[in-house]
Amino acid sequence: MIDAIPMQRRLGVAPDNIVGPGTLTALFARFGAKVEVAQELGLAAAVHFRTYGILDAPRRLIHFMGQCGHESGSFRYMEENASGADYEGRMSLGNTQPGDGKRYKGRGPIQLTGRSNYRADGATLGIDLERHPEIVAMPSLGLLTSCLYWSRTGLNALADGDDGVAIGRSINRGNPRATKPANGEAKRIAFTARVRALVLP
Structure with a gap:
């Protein structure tokens, strides 16, 4: 489970320890999404992140946000x-x-x-x-297909193991054990570190 209160305080959201649409909207906005896009992503994430187990553990949320943030240019490009x-x-x-x-x-x-x-x-x-x-x-539908990909390729397990390199290579190279680095591998790791600093207590 995610202890959301420290993250909510950093985001300026009322600390109720519930990772709902408001908290997720603020999270997407913090990492670059425009207001309307952040709201749509936050609403969709409040449903789909639970469905696909992304809110079951902090590392899952951290790695999902880090990888998707890199892939989408800080959630600016869908x-x-x-x-x-x-x-x-x-x-x-x-x-x-x-x-x-x-x-x-x-x-x-x-x-x-x-x-x-x-x-x-x-x-x-x-x-x-x-x-x-x-x-x-559409941000909400694009997020749903991203969650589906995340689940289908077993990325929650890699996130549980904190293996950001393998996650990036799975997304960009189609193989978590690829020997060639993912495009922007260092930037993926850096983005994920920014998310980690905000999410973890």
């Missing part, structure tokens, strides 16, 4: 800035049709990418993300 053309024809992502690279570029805090991933997440969530990929750029 859609990849690049056009997605680099993903064109990438069979490993299921991009089999012309235009798939741009259509299924990275969206959400963890950057859901590729037709096959949009299809699979849509099937799990009961939302036709393959037909409507652009909706993953």
Whole structure:
């Protein structure tokens, strides 16, 4: 369980020891989200973080926020800035049709990418993300797909072990044991350290 009172005091939130929408909104805002985006993320996180076990332990919250904060440019970008053309024809992502690279570029805090991933997440969530990929750029839905990825790839267990390097390589390289560092590995670690300093007593 998370002792939220120290974090709430640092965030300037009434210390009730409940990690709810208000506390989570303040947390996203502290790490860069604009007011409207922070509110949407906070509301969604109050539901999805519990569903996916991210609020079950402080390290899970710390690593999720650290990795997603890096991936999304401090929660400012819910859609990849690049056009997605680099993903064109990438069979490993299921991009089999012309235009798939741009259509299924990275969206959400963890950057859901590729037709096959949009299809699979849509099937799990009961939302036709393959037909409507652009909706993953909505902060609340993007957060949901990020939580789903986090759960599906076993990142809570890596967070419990405090293995930020493996988490970053799982997200960016698709393999927690990849020998090549994740893009921005040092920045991921630094962002996670900032979250840790705010969350832990």
